[in-house]
Amino acid sequence: MMMTVRGGGRGVGVSGARGGSKGVVVEGELSLPILLAERVAKAVGEAESFKTECADVRKQAEHISALLRSAARVAAASPTPFYDRPVRRILAEASKSLERALGLVRRCRRAGLLRRVVTITTGSTDFRKVHGLLEASAADLRWLLSIYSDEDGGGGVAISLPPIASTDPILAWVWSYAATVQSPARSAADRTHAAQTLASLALDNDRNKKIILEEGGVRPLLTLLRDGPSVESQIAAATALSNLASTADNVSVILHELAVPIIVHVLSDSPMRLQTQIAGLVSRLAAHHPDAREEFARENAVRSLVSLLSFEVPIEDFRSTPKKSSSIHSLVRGMGVASDSNSTPRGSIGGSNRSSSLLRDYYHHHRKDRENESSEVKLALKIASAEALWMLAKECVNNCRKITETKGLLCLSKIIELEKGELQHHCMMIVMEIAAEAEIDADLRRSAFKMNSPAAKSVVEQLIRVAQVGSSTVLQIAAIKSIGCLAKTFPAKETKVLAPLVLQLGHWNPEVAAEAAWALGKFVNPDNFLCVEHSKTIVEFAAVPALMRLHRAGEKAQLPAVILLSYLALHIPKSEALERTKVLGALQSVVRSPLAQDPSLRELLPQAIYQLELYQVGLQAHGELYEV
Incomplete structure (x- = not known):
């Protein structure tokens, strides 16, 4: 006997299910x-x-x-x-x-x-x-x-229990709601309600999440997200997927269903309320699995997120930005020029030129709708987009590079300058993640943070400002970390970046002070070609007395303070400031403490003490010779 069923819009004989789809x-x-x-x-x-x-x-x-x-x-x-x-x-x-x-x-x-x-x-x-x-x-x-069955016109969802699921009602509910979500014959209201119910089930506990994932609930939700009959149904699908994406294993299941291209497609051309929810979904996936970050990089989700974040952000007339150009126009132009071969979405034709054209069409198509949205909706979208970019930038040099290849740094700089609250915080965290990747990737550091670049100058100015007078210690720490990560990019004459760090060595919060010491330590690390010049500048800014206080302040700040003092002793042992504040005695006392066993001090501390002792002996010998 042969029966024919259809799958994917084509007739397939039961005996030859093509591809086993x-x-x-x-x-x-x-x-x-x-x-x-x-x-x-x-x-x-x-x-x-x-x-x-x-x-x-x-x-x-x-x-x-x-x-x-x-x-x-x-x-x-x-x-x-x-x-x-x-x-x-x-x-x-x-x-x-x-x-x-x-x-x-x-x-x-x-x-x-x-x-x-x-x-x-x-x-x-x-x-x-x-x-x-x-x-x-x-x-x-x-x-x-x-x-x-659609005999009732698609109304209602079957909530009765079949015998096969009599001992586990959740199983029957997941089956029923997933089938309703998947079926285009059902009404929009039914499909929305079914997706919302799956979202609630997923939110209740991990066992429900596991059942939904094991029973193939992701595919129907992705179908609804892509082709939903209403914005509400698509939002419900995105919410359910976000609730499911709570662990790395769960995210792996979602990624296996080829979710990323669908998500990026919907993100690029949707009403703002849906885009906000999609950006949140991107955050959840990227936060829990590095593979998600890399897949979003391949699909160039950054491009759409930066354009959403930059909406109505007034970017000033830098040399690289055309005069009287709105942020979105300059961003689109920048995206088209900066795109590489890896940024073309899978299945697309025409590469970056086509992508830029699509974004321009999208901007003009939705411009009126965007302008008519409330300020609350616009702000929510920007916050969600910024958080998504933050999660994508974490330990992912590809996404960091894509952010900097657009006008993203200018946009981030302006938002950090003008905004407060969550939006400012998320943008600062994006900059911090980019700086962290730039610290270990020389190519990114050279391309994104050239000191003659308007974007780099603007970002550094905001980092210095926030490091000095940030609205919260969290922002100050992020700014200080960012400056430290970029230590190799600053020439010796750029002393203005060191002054706020030295100043924060005396901050009332030991975490801020410790972070300032860590950051300064990267300027004087021997890996930094200008370590000696930076050491002299730091001492000139009266950092040594503050470091001696940190050395005695407690465990949290003691290690970075001792490391920085050791580097200074190693590079400029003849400094009067080191002798006057009795740095040698302080370092010698550390040798007898458990702190000396820290891997970062095992070789550094004896070398620093040796340099100071050598100078002290030479100084004494000179004095005796002078007396004779």
Whole structure:
């Protein structure tokens, strides 16, 4: 027997499910139980005992066969791949029930001693068990047809429990709601409600998340996100996916369903309310798995996020920005020029020129809608976009490079200057992550933070300002960290960047003071070509007395203070400031403390003490010679 069902919009024979794609009911899952039902009916006709019971079994088998054929028609009538997880599970259980019934009926057709054994040992008990199994399978199939049937015009969602899920109601709910989410025949309201319910289930506990993921709930949600009949339905799908993306393993499942291209596509051309939710989804995925960050880099999600973040941000007339140009126009131009071969979305044609054209079309298409949105909606979108960029930039040099290749740094600088609260915080964190990657990637450091670059100058100015008078210690620490990460980019004459760091060595908050010491330590680290020049400048700014206080302040600030003092002693041991403040004695006291066992001090501390002692001995010898 051959039946035809459709999957992906094309007819596929059951015996040759092309590519084994999901949504296609294959022969082993539809034709096998129907074949078993026919064999049961044939075996009943050959039964010589328990004929009444066997006749009842045949009726049940024929009923199941009819239900199976109805399921085949439903599958064949589906214009798109449908959610088939419950189909596979229920058909497998139906096959087991029919196999058991077939075995029992066949035992009733044999004569002689065997028949007497069957009669004595089996009797009515086994038939009652088989009747129960077949009735349960029939009930499962009726429930299955109810969740796919559109006889009621698509209204409502099946919330009854089939026998197969009687011990775990969540399983039946997930099946029912996922099938509704996937079905284009259902109303927009039903599909939205189903997605919202899945989102709530996922939010309740980790077990629900696991069931939704294991039962293939991601694919229907992605379908709704991409092709949803309403913005509300797409928002519901995005919310459900965000709630599922709570661990690295969960994110892996979502990524396996090729979610990233769909997410980036929807992000690039949607109403602002939906874009806000999508940006939040990007944040969740990127925060929990590095593979997500890399996939978003390949799809160039940064381009869309930067354009959303820059909306209405007044970027000044830098040399690289055309005069009287709105931020979005300059961003689009910058994106088109800076794109590389890896930034072309998969499946696209025409590379970066086409992408830039799409963004320009998008901007003009949605400009009026954007302008009419409330300030609250605009702010929420900017905050979500900034957070998404922050998560994408974490330990991902590709995304950091894409941000800097656009006018992203100018945009971030301006927002840090003008905004407050979450938006300013997220933008500062983006800069911090980019600076951290630039510290270890010389190519990024040279391309993004050239000191003659307007973008780099603007960012550094904001970092210096926030490091001095940030609205919170969190922002100050982020700014100070960023400056430290960029230590190799500053020439010796750029002393203005060191002054605020030295000043913060005396900050009332030990975390800020410690971070300032760590940052200054990167300026005087021997890996820095200008370490000696920077050491002299730091001492000239009266850093040594503040470092001596930090050395005595407590564990949190002691290590970076001792490291910085050691570097200064190593580079400029003849400094009067080091002698006057008795740095040698302070370092010698550290040798006898547990702090000396820190890996960063094991070699550095003895070298610094040796240089100071050498200078002290030389100084004493000079004094004795002078007296003689």
